Amino acid sequence: MTRRLDMHGIGKSFFATRALDNVDFTCIAGEVHALVGLNGAGKSTLMKILGGVYQRDEGEILIDGQTVEITAPADAGRHGIAMIHQELSLINELTVAANIFLGREIRRGRTPFLDKAGMARAVRAQLDRFGLSLDPHKPVRELNSGEKQIVEIIRALMSDAWLIVMDEPTSALSEEDKEMLFDFIRRMKAEGIAIIYISHHMPEIFSIAEQVTVMRDGRIVLSERTGETTEDAVIKSMTGAELDQFVKPHKQITGEVVLSVEDLSSPGKYEGVSLDVHAGEIVVLTGLRGCGAPDLAKAVFGLDPDYTGTVRYMGRTLTPGRGPAVAVRQGMGLVTENRDKNGILPPLSVRDNIALPFLEKSVTAGLIDGARVDGIVDKAIRDTSTKTASPAQEIRFLSGGNKQKICFSRWLDEDLKLLILLEPTRGIDVHAKADIYRIIEDLAERGVAILILSYEIDEVLMLGDRVLTLFEGRTVQDYSYPHFDKDRMLADMAGAGHAT
Amino acid sequence: MTMSTAAAPARPRRAMDSLTQRYLVLVGLIVIASVGFGIANENFYSLANIGILLRSIAVLFLVSMGMTFIMLTGGIDLSVGSNVAFAGGVGVIALTATDSAALGFVAAILAGMAIGAINGVFIGRLRLSAFMVTLATFALARGLALVIYDADSINVSNAAFLWLGGQSWGSLPVVIPFVALVFVALSVLLYRAPFGRDVYAAGSNFNTAFVLGRMPQRTLVWVYVLSGALAGLSAIITVGRVSSGQPWTGLYLEFDAITAVILGGTSLFGGRGRLLGTILGVLLYGIIINGLVLTGTNPYLQSLIKGLILLGVVLLDTLVQRRKAQ
Numbered sequence: 001m002t003r004r005l006d007m008h009g010i011g012k013s014f015f016a017t018r019a020l021d022n023v024d025f026t027c028i029a030g031e032v033h034a035l036v037g038l039n040g041a042g043k044s045t046l047m048k049i050l051g052g053v054y055q056r057d058e059g060e061i062l063i064d065g066q067t068v069e070i071t072a073p074a075d076a077g078r079h080g081i082a083m084i085h086q087e088l089s090l091i092n093e094l095t096v097a098a099n100i101f102l103g104r105e106i107r108r109g110r111t112p113f114l115d116k117a118g119m120a121r122a123v124r125a126q127l128d129r130f131g132l133s134l135d136p137h138k139p140v141r142e143l144n145s146g147e148k149q150i151v152e153i154i155r156a157l158m159s160d161a162w163l164i165v166m167d168e169p170t171s172a173l174s175e176e177d178k179e180m181l182f183d184f185i186r187r188m189k190a191e192g193i194a195i196i197y198i199s200h201h202m203p204e205i206f207s208i209a210e211q212v213t214v215m216r217d218g219r220i221v222l223s224e225r226t227g228e229t230t231e232d233a234v235i236k237s238m239t240g241a242e243l244d245q246f247v248k249p250h251k252q253i254t255g256e257v258v259l260s261v262e263d264l265s266s267p268g269k270y271e272g273v274s275l276d277v278h279a280g281e282i283v284v285l286t287g288l289r290g291c292g293a294p295d296l297a298k299a300v301f302g303l304d305p306d307y308t309g310t311v312r313y314m315g316r317t318l319t320p321g322r323g324p325a326v327a328v329r330q331g332m333g334l335v336t337e338n339r340d341k342n343g344i345l346p347p348l349s350v351r352d353n354i355a356l357p358f359l360e361k362s363v364t365a366g367l368i369d370g371a372r373v374d375g376i377v378d379k380a381i382r383d384t385s386t387k388t389a390s391p392a393q394e395i396r397f398l399s400g401g402n403k404q405k406i407c408f409s410r411w412l413d414e415d416l417k418l419l420i421l422l423e424p425t426r427g428i429d430v431h432a433k434a435d436i437y438r439i440i441e442d443l444a445e446r447g448v449a450i451l452i453l454s455y456e457i458d459e460v461l462m463l464g465d466r467v468l469t470l471f472e473g474r475t476v477q478d479y480s481y482p483h484f485d486k487d488r489m490l491a492d493m494a495g496a497g498h499a500t
Numbered sequence: 501m502t503m504s505t506a507a508a509p510a511r512p513r514r515a516m517d518s519l520t521q522r523y524l525v526l527v528g529l530i531v532i533a534s535v536g537f538g539i540a541n542e543n544f545y546s547l548a549n550i551g552i553l554l555r556s557i558a559v560l561f562l563v564s565m566g567m568t569f570i571m572l573t574g575g576i577d578l579s580v581g582s583n584v585a586f587a588g589g590v591g592v593i594a595l596t597a598t599d600s601a602a603l604g605f606v607a608a609i610l611a612g613m614a615i616g617a618i619n620g621v622f623i624g625r626l627r628l629s630a631f632m633v634t635l636a637t638f639a640l641a642r643g644l645a646l647v648i649y650d651a652d653s654i655n656v657s658n659a660a661f662l663w664l665g666g667q668s669w670g671s672l673p674v675v676i677p678f679v680a681l682v683f684v685a686l687s688v689l690l691y692r693a694p695f696g697r698d699v700y701a702a703g704s705n706f707n708t709a710f711v712l713g714r715m716p717q718r719t720l721v722w723v724y725v726l727s728g729a730l731a732g733l734s735a736i737i738t739v740g741r742v743s744s745g746q747p748w749t750g751l752y753l754e755f756d757a758i759t760a761v762i763l764g765g766t767s768l769f770g771g772r773g774r775l776l777g778t779i780l781g782v783l784l785y786g787i788i789i790n791g792l793v794l795t796g797t798n799p800y801l802q803s804l805i806k807g808l809i810l811l812g813v814v815l816l817d818t819l820v821q822r823r824k825a826q
Binding site: 303323324325326327328329334336341342343344345346347348352355356357359360363366367368410 | 712
């Protein structure tokens with residue numbers, strides 16, 4: 001019998017906001033069901049109801065045609081539903097096997113001693129079943145994020161889960177790890193596991209999902225077999241309008257050299273990288289995760305003193321590791337790759353989050369000129385089309401895309417000369433992405449030199465005036481717009497031709 | 501072309517932010533406690549008692565304001581009580597050696613700042629745990645105080661030195677308008693100066709503050725130095741109140757300050773809170789303790805009641821936070 005989940009007429013309100021309205025959702029064993037929608041469309045609310053985190057107001061949940069009550073996360077687990085979280089819930093110091101058996105360890109007979117070999121064998125059997133080559137004895141801290149997700153899924157499968165919910169599983173994965181994960185997903189399908197796959201990534205969805213469901217404003221607006229719909233149709237129903245595509249403006253780079261990196265090396269991170277960024281130019285570094293580009297960008301910003309070679313900025317050689325305070329004073333800005341870790345100041349207002357780096361400019365006689373700050377903040381919010389109830393709103397209540405826009409809007413100051421962007425659109429929806437691209441182009445047009453690290457090839461092609469591909473810390477090729485060659489770039493990133 | 505269709509639904513902004521609600525509750529509790537103790541003991545409302553109450557919590561006001569800055573950065577300062585004793589000792593020694601009240605003041609404040617600087621450098625620059633560093637200086641400063649005083653109190657008769665802590669205008673102790681002045685000055689520093697923004701930034705996300713070039717390492721050093729300076733001022737007031745320097749003064753002061761700050765709604769995790777809350781927290785805490793004395797509650801029970809207050813507030817705050825997170 002094929003197992004199935006049916007959610008019927010699910011409704012949920014938070015105070016006055018209708019988060020879900022009469023939602024029907026079905027998932028069948030052996031299939032991947034992609035759930036898409038912009039931030040705030042109701043995907044997470046629906047999944048939290050399924051996972052027992054929220055209680056539904058209306059509707060019913062059926063598993064194999066039987067009504068079930070899911071009032072706590074433990075209920076979901078008992079019914080074989082497993083949520084794989086972006087914030088991974090593994091213990092770094094324990095091994096793969098120990099994590100998988102956490103809380104239900106096998107003992108040797110009746111003794112209090114753990115049967116480590118037995119547990120490792122059981123885990124190995126599962127890994128083999130899915131063609132995975134992880135070592136059960138390896139501590140989890142040595143795994144990359146793709147492998148960690150696999151461990152979480154295996155843990156769920158070994159507790160008899162038949163329905164796996166994955167929320168943006170590829171957002172932090174390298175191309176290689178993505179392939180490994182997709183392979184694993186295909187094998188799970190073959191084994192009769194049902195998968196709900198939340199993602200913004202159209203190509204991924206169309207390559208692995210059988211069914212795609214789009215949510216908007218708490219309702220289902222489209223639910224089709226992937227074979228019977230198109231990426232365009234899905235995107236259109238997500239936004240409810242023709243997607244306002246970002247088109248790169250034509251331009252001539254005539255500005256002076258703002259940043260000049262010469263033969264920069266740091267052992268184990270990058271080797272002999274040279275590049276120039278002119279005023280108004282967008283230079284993109286790309287490669288696979290581990291290509292060394294983020295380390296290089298951080299060295300330029302003064303975060304890492306351990307390098308050889310020279311970094312010249314506005315004609316002057318920079319001191320290694322001079323720290324961000326000096327960098328900001330010199331007119332450099334940085335948007336980090338991890339908003340929540342070092343991008344936002346969570347309990348503070350949108351206003352404080354925006355005004356901080358250039359606060360001194362609004363100070364007279366030692367005191368902050370509030371009206372001036374308000375002016376700067378209002379303009380920044382407008383220019384980046386950030387959606388916030390008010391500048392006094394705490395930033396943590398904003399969606400990912402709006403948080404990211406705030407990370408940008410801090411750097412709109414007219415004295416900014418160089419902006420370094422690490423994965424500028426990581427984990428944000430298509431709509432916010434187009435806005436972010438526009439902000440980047442606007443800055444470039446104003447004459448800001450821009451250095452971007454991106455792992456998304458489409459983004460690289462769309463933004464770059466020049467693109468440098470990196471492989472294991474070395475520059476492979478330097479491309480100038482419009483002479484971009486996507487296939488060659490991908491080959492560069494994968495190290496093709498580097499095989500020794 | 502602007503995009504308007506995909507607006508993430510903005511959360512309805514609550515009519516009143518949670519801190520303001522908190523302050524109204526505190527004011528309500530202060531009124532209830534005052535009425536309650538007023539009924540239990542008619543002396544509670546005498547001008548004399550109010551003077552005694554305010555004077556007895558003047559030091560707590562100062563130290564708690566410093567503690568607020570520190571807790572806004574996500575830190576804690578366990579050394580304040582010992583620092584009051586140490587700074588008082590240095591001040592009194594300087595005073596007796598030179599017979600100059602001014603030098604005594606300066607010495608006390610500098611001594612307080614020195615302990616603060618030690619805390620600040622270890623916590624801010626070397627990124628050691630605030631709890632551990634100030635636990636160490638808690639013992640260290642008390643030890644220094646005992647050495648300076650040779651474990652005995654020193655009487656002080658210099659009128660100028662005693663003025664701030666001991667003088668009253670009618671039944672209004674001089675120290676009360678002084679505390680109000682410090683409150684105003686610190687409010688300007690916290691809300692109107694860039695330093696204040698950096699305090700909040702360091703507490704809400706140290707890494708972000710660092711990447712934005714705000715030098716949170718330096719901010720942390722200064723908040724501990726500020727706390728030390730306030731401990732130095734408190735030392736002067738303490739000496740003035742009892743006309744002598746005592747090596748065991750300020751015992752449990754860090755406990756009282758932390759409780760008052762938490763009571764005032766400042767988050768244990770940094771980045772959230774206001775000085776006004778601390779003022780209300782100190783008032784409520786002070787009224788309860790003073791009321792317990794006036795109603796003749798067994799003094800041995802006081803510590804127990806203090807402990808219950810702290811546990812209760814932390815429990816309540818955590819439960820409320822968890823409900824919100826749901």
